[in-house]
Amino acid sequence: MASLPPSDEATLTHVQSVLQTRTLSSPIYAFILTPLRITHASRGLIIARLVLAAPHLNASGSLHGGVSATLVDWAGGCAISTWDLRTGTGVSVDINISYLGGAKLGEEIEIEGRADKVGGSLAFTSVGIWKVEDGGRGSAVAVGRHTKFVRGSASKKVEDAVKTAE
Structure with a gap:
């Protein structure tokens, strides 16, 4: 794995908040993501394990x-949300996944999400899923590309949401 930018505490806190919001508002995310833990967050990049x-x-x-x-x-x-600490993550336009290998019960996987480009209307991301082997990234399980529509409420920043809540 290439050298990562340092994890940013504010971005990590933001991503954990996005995870909590998503799992509280979406039964499918709650079902799948509840045991997930974020291990890295920086601008345009998140890494998690499950x-x-x-x-x-x-x-x-x-x-x-x-x-x-x-x-x-x-x-x-989530990677899109780190771009400028957006409260929204966009609406799916296109998703493509290639399945490269398997992972079994009790195995840990690592998920990396990258925001490759975030524009005014669309954001393009790439996501990899690997098995964790000997504590590090092992064999590939799946890779995906995801395009999301981000104009409108998806571009609202966390600071604005906090001000509204106060």
Whole structure:
């Protein structure tokens, strides 16, 4: 793995807030992401880890493709939110996933979401999912690309939301 920019405490706190908001407002995110933990957050980049449980698996006992797609959706959106600490993560326009390997019950996976470009209307992200092996990134499980529509409420900044809440 290439050298990462340092994790930014404000961005990490922001991403944890986005995770909490999403899991409270979306039953599917709550179901899939509740045991997930964020390990890195900086502008345009998030990394998280998840230990796989039975609900994450398909009938063959490997990471379910729908769970992988949900992880690509979530991680791409979270990476967008780090761009300028947006409260919104955009609306999916296009998602593509290539399945490269499997991961089994009890194995830990690492998810990396990158905001490749965030424009006025669209944001483009790339997401990778790897097995964690010997404490580090191991074999690839899936890679995805995700495009999101971000104009409008998705571009509202955290500072504005905090002011409104006060």
